Amino acid sequence: DSYLPPSWDDFCTLNETNQNNVTTYAYFCVINSTSSGRWNFTELRSYVSTRDMKYSFDVLCENGANISLPLNAKATNIRKLRVRDCIATDYYADYLNYALDDFPDELEEYVLINIKYLLSVQSMVQSYRKQSDSLPKNVECGDDETLKIKIERNLTYIFSNDLDDMEKEQLGAIFARFIIGRRISSRKCHFANLHLLDTSVSRSKSRFYAESLTEQNRFPALRVLNISHSVIHYIPEQFKTWWLYFPKLEYLDMSYNRIQEIVFHTNTKEMTNHHVPIVTFDFTYNNISRLSVRNFERIIKKKGIFVKMENNPFNCSCTDEMKDVLKYIKETDWNSKKYRRYKYLTKLQCHHPENIKGRFLKSLSIYDLNCDFELMPITVALCVFSFIIFVLIVIMLKYRREIQILFFTRFHCILPCQPSQTYDDKIFDAFVSYSNDDKDWVHSTFDYNKHKRLAHLKFCMHHKDFVAGKTILENIVKSVEDSRHTMIVLSKNFLESHFCMWEFQEAFQQSIVERKRHLIIILLEDIPENDLPHDVKRCMKTFTYIRKDDAIFTDRLLYSLSYSQRVLPAKLAQDNETFDQLADKKTCNFKQSVFESSVNKV
DSSP states (O other), X not given: OOSSSTTGGGTEEEEEEEEESEEEEEEEEEEOTTTTTTOBHHHHHHHHTTSSSEEEEEEEEOTTXXXXXXXXXXXXXXXXXXXXXXXXXXXXTTTTOGGGXXXXXXXXXXXXXXXXXXXXXXXXXXXXXXXXXXXXXXXXXXXXXXXXXXXXXXXXXXXXXXXXXXXXXXXXXXXXXXXXXXXXXXXXXXXXXXXXXXXXXXXXXXXXXHHHHXXXXXXXXXXXXXXXXXXXXXXXXXXXXXXXXXXXXXXXXXXXXXXXXXXOOSOOXXXXXXXXXXXXEEXXXXXXXXXXXXXXXXXXXXXXXXXXXXXXXXXXXXXXXXXXXXXXXXXXXXXXXXXXXXXXXXXXXXXXXXXXXXXXXXXXXXXXXXXXXXXXXXXXXXXXXXXXXXXHHHHHHHTHHHHHHHHHHHHOOOOTTOOOOOOOOOSEEEEEEOOGGGHHHHHHHHTTTOOGGGTTOOEEOHHHHSOTTSOHHHHHHHHHHXXXXXXXXXXXXXXXXXXHHHHHHXXXXXXXXXXXXXXXXXXXXXXXXXXXXXXXXXXXXXXXXXXXXXXXXXXXXXXXXXXXXXXXOHHHHHTHHHHHHHHHHHHHHHHHHHHHHXXXXX
């Protein structure tokens, strides 16, 4: 007489018969490519419900074989159901099967490991349109009154996209309504005898996992909760007050996650009032890296918990905290009543830095931490600071004159080692010597549209300040003598003008007489060096000279006009007598040349 549906003996064998008041038949089914799709839970349920016996099934799939297995697998006469490595279909087959609510709860052990569910999105949408309270109880709770062990480890869901465009648009709203409906539903699943719940190995737990688990279910007898390998980044608040939801909990496995910090509520008085057992929190193989005496003491003082934290990537770099930890490890009496159960802390292994990787805390000293590297930040800071100072010095040396100019003209500051200002009793700040061919630029710069920063300066210009009745030569001499400076607007036109060259010679002579930088040259355009007279070339190397297109032209000009007394270079001082003789000779020759040219013009 067969105890299974027809032809199921091809892939299921009877392993043993247990006689515990009620006969239980334990079957082991191997589903391969030949029998794939033949193991059908709906068919099995119909068959065994008519038998006066109890069953347990171990189902193992090979080479991606599939079976038909609805959610929660509600049936009569089945005590245990263990399924491994299968592809499962018909997930929503019992979703609206209200007849199953009349089945008594009998399943004691429900184990699914490495199961891939093939889901029809359309079936899911149709099922989720129902309000949570109106769904059959078996859909949400299964055999909640009799289950003792429930393991759903490494379950994955593969969706087939079989929706039309309108249904796709409504998908998000349907899901949201279903989730909200479940969270506010008055129906609660009461797992009265469940002592082991394993939902480990998940690619990513929902951020509402803890809320959903504790809001919709009651676990008065749960002793072990396993949520390891689930990409959890923090300890959910519900697990910090576990005694409210799991009053008999003894072991919470959160190993192999990504938790970085162990934090519990400081007030555990309420936990003490509930008389709950001591709970072991397993945080091994997470991402905890920080070690501190404060955290150790917080954990040790909590008598209602025991925390495991081995095999984490602890950072033992030299810090004040780490020094305190080593002192704490060596000076604490780990055999005392208070610290005895946490003696393993002395054997925590360092992961960083590399030179002490794998070393136990108890074997380390401060010297092992390479605390010389404490100076590293200071050294780096000093190096950066020194480099910045070096760059500033190089910049200041390279652009020291520009810096002096800008400090004086923009901030009215005289830097140390600069000569002080002196003001001679002169009528004009500067006599402007230029060729009439360059008058447009000269007038726009120094006369009609004078720059506002030059507004306080008084310039002598031949078109308005030469005295009528006097000769040109007399006016030139008078203008040069009555001005603190003579500005030569040097251009090719200037070099071709006899009167301009005479003004240059007179200004050159005045610089020698006054022993001051009287002459200022403004280079209006580039002139080949071979085209410059010898005296002009020499003066451009000796006296102030400014390019018209200089970015700080106005600042340079103001600076030059403001400093009327400058210390002459040593070479210039030594050559003063030579300059005097040269100037006298050149001046006489040039006066004669200009005089003869003037007579000829007259």
